[in-house]
Amino acid sequence: MLxxxxxxxxxxxxxxxxxxxxFLVFIGMSIYKVRxxxxxxxxxxxxxxxxxxxxxGRSILHWIIPxxxxxxxxxxxxxxxxxxxxxxLVFTPIFLLSHxxxxxxxxxxxxxxxxxxxxxxxxxxxxxxxxxFFLRRIFAAEVxxxxxxxxxxxxxxSFLPFLTGFLAYxxxxxxxxxxxxxHMLFGQIMLIAIPFTRLAHMFYFFMTRAFMGSQTAGxxxxxx
Amino acid sequence: MAVKEKKQKILSxxxxxxxxxxxxxxxxxxxxxxxxxxxIEKTIMAVLGPQTARIRAVMxxxxxxxLCAEACQWYLSSDKDPTFAPVAKMRMTxxxxxxxxxxxxxEFIKQTxxxxxxxxxxxxxCSMYCPYGLDITFIIGLVRRICFxxxxxxxxxxxxxxxxxxxxxxxxxxQNDWVDTMQWQEEEVGAEFKNLxxxxxxxxAEVIWYPLGGEPKTNTYHIERTAKIMHAAGIDxxxxxxxxxxxxxxxxxxxxxxxxNRVVRGLYDNAARLRVKKMVxxx
Numbered sequence: 447m448l449x450x451x452x453x454x455x456x457x458x459x460x461x462x463x464x465x466x467x468x469f470l471v472f473i474g475m476s477i478y479k480v481r482x483x484x485x486x487x488x489x490x491x492x493x494x495x496x497x498x499x500x501x502x503g504r505s506i507l508h509w510i511i512p513x514x515x516x517x518x519x520x521x522x523x524x525x526x527x528x529x530x531x532x533x534x535l536v537f538t539p540i541f542l543l544s545h546x547x548x549x550x551x552x553x554x555x556x557x558x559x560x561x562x563x564x565x566x567x568x569x570x571x572x573x574x575x576x577x578x579f580f581l582r583r584i585f586a587a588e589v590x591x592x593x594x595x596x597x598x599x600x601x602x603x604s605f606l607p608f609l610t611g612f613l614a615y616x617x618x619x620x621x622x623x624x625x626x627x628x629h630m631l632f633g634q635i636m637l638i639a640i641p642f643t644r645l646a647h648m649f650y651f652f653m654t655r656a657f658m659g660s661q662t663a664g665x666x667x668x669x670x
Numbered sequence: 671m672a673v674k675e676k677k678q679k680i681l682s683x684x685x686x687x688x689x690x691x692x693x694x695x696x697x698x699x700x701x702x703x704x705x706x707x708x709x710i711e712k713t714i715m716a717v718l719g720p721q722t723a724r725i726r727a728v729m730x731x732x733x734x735x736x737l738c739a740e741a742c743q744w745y746l747s748s749d750k751d752p753t754f755a756p757v758a759k760m761r762m763t764x765x766x767x768x769x770x771x772x773x774x775x776x777e778f779i780k781q782t783x784x785x786x787x788x789x790x791x792x793x794x795x796c797s798m799y800c801p802y803g804l805d806i807t808f809i810i811g812l813v814r815r816i817c818f819x820x821x822x823x824x825x826x827x828x829x830x831x832x833x834x835x836x837x838x839x840x841x842x843x844x845q846n847d848w849v850d851t852m853q854w855q856e857e858e859v860g861a862e863f864k865n866l867x868x869x870x871x872x873x874x875a876e877v878i879w880y881p882l883g884g885e886p887k888t889n890t891y892h893i894e895r896t897a898k899i900m901h902a903a904g905i906d907x908x909x910x911x912x913x914x915x916x917x918x919x920x921x922x923x924x925x926x927x928x929x930x931n932r933v934v935r936g937l938y939d940n941a942a943r944l945r946v947k948k949m950v951x952x953x
Contacts (some may be wrong), residue, residue: 459918483723483726483727486726487723487724489722489723490722490723493723493724505803509801509803515739516798517737517740517798517799517801518861520740521737521740524735524737528801532908533681586736586751587752588736588739588745588752588755588758589734589735589736590752591685591687591752591753591758591761591904592734592736592752592755592757592758592761593734593754594734597733597734600733602781615717623870628690644730644731644732644733645869645889646730646731647731647733647802650727650730650731650802653733654728654731654802654803654804655802655803656726656806657724657727657803657805658797658798658800658802658803658804658805659803661805662794662797662798665794666895667798669798670798
């Protein structure tokens with residue numbers, strides 16, 4: 447059924463122009479989205495003057511460190527899950543040896559890469575934590591009540607590149623080349639999806655935290 | 671023997687999980703009868719339609735993780751009923767309105783008003799528990815504004831707002847009542863303290879004191895005691911002679927911006943007019 451995907455022309459397409467499109471859309475749209483929210487905040491007049499640099503920085507710092515805020519300490523299973531997930535999600539693709547090789551082959555640049563066994567474990571952890579998130583969406587009542595279709599969609603978008611990458615590395619289920627092509631496609635879908643879906647919390651996190659950190663500092667409190 | 675009456679529960683058409691005990695309120699039950707669909711749509715789109723930065727930041731960031739639930743006293747005190755979680759309140763009100771582009775009926779507005787007015791204290795605690803620090807309270811406040819503009823507000827809250835709009839205090843006090851109460855309290859304290867005055871509109875005083883609406887109306891001894899404290903501490907103080915003396919800004923809880931603005935402006939106007947250095951408020 448998946449014979450067509452083994453066609454070398456598809457590989458060339460996925461390895462060439464699709465990568466360009468994905469990265470350009472991801473970077474361009476991300477800059478556009480952040481800039482647009484910033485300009486809108488400027489139009490709202492009350493938002494930007496309330497930002498206090500120190501309070502904003504402290505709020506971001508406390509929430510980006512595991513167990514750094516009250517809610518992270520109260521909900522420690524979630525905290526462990528979410529930090530393992532996000533660290534794996536962000537750092538594995540950047541420091542994976544195979545990805546580094548691709549950068550080196552294309553542009554002759556390379557940087558520090560993770561040992562293969564560590565990257566393998568991190569990928570597995572991302573897959574497991576994704577499943578934990580999925581089960582939480584189904585079984586935790588307060589999460590199930592607010593779960594919509596696109597929550598499951600963005601979970602799948604971040605789950606599939608890691609699943610296919612893991613299977614491709616171990617050469618399981620499908621032939622290696624087919625799996626790699628699927629992996630690259632899903633990776634590109636994820637990159638493109640980031641600015642267009644609520645995966646945009648990747649950069650909105652810093653803006654909303656800065657706002658609320660400053661607000662609570664203005665009331666003489668703290669939000670961590 | 672009294673037979674325990676089987677209580678009729680309030681159910682929601684949209685959300686089967688939402689089950690509540692009946693809470694009849696004229697402000698909610700009667701005021702929805704005159705609402706027209708186009709009126710509702712227009713109001714919702716006027717408030718939520720121009721998606722400003724603060725609305726967008728919430729809509730485009732909230733990952734529906736439910737971590738705000740533990741912050742809410744309503745959620746904690748209702749056996750962790752998921753429909754009391756802050757994110758659930760947003761989902762049942764603002765998200766649903768935006769999803770349907772404002773095309774909701776009067777019954778939905780009544781349910782919305784019940785959620786935002788009687789099941790949320792707009793205390794901002796959820797923002798402190800949200801990993802992104804999203805301003806959930808701001809969204810609930812906007813929904814309150816929609817309900818207020820449509821006139822669907824619990825009767826007592828609407829009455830306080832009307833009182834503020836009319837008399838600039840929440841207890842329907844006229845300026846005469848206010849000045850008279852101050853002079854009466856001055857007389858009362860005079861028996862205990864020599865030379866104790868409650869200065870009204872004293873220009874150049876150091877401190878202007880603003881009570882809450884209830885103090886001159888029902889708890890006049892508060893005024894007497896404040897006067898004693900000020901006198902004993904030797905503070906050069908005054909109270910406002912105009913009818914802008916009440917700091918309890920009830921219109922704020924309805925997001926009645928016009929009246930809310932008038933109340934706060936009145937307090938600052940007094941301070942500027944009398945050239946006082948500090949404003950002291952009761953809380």
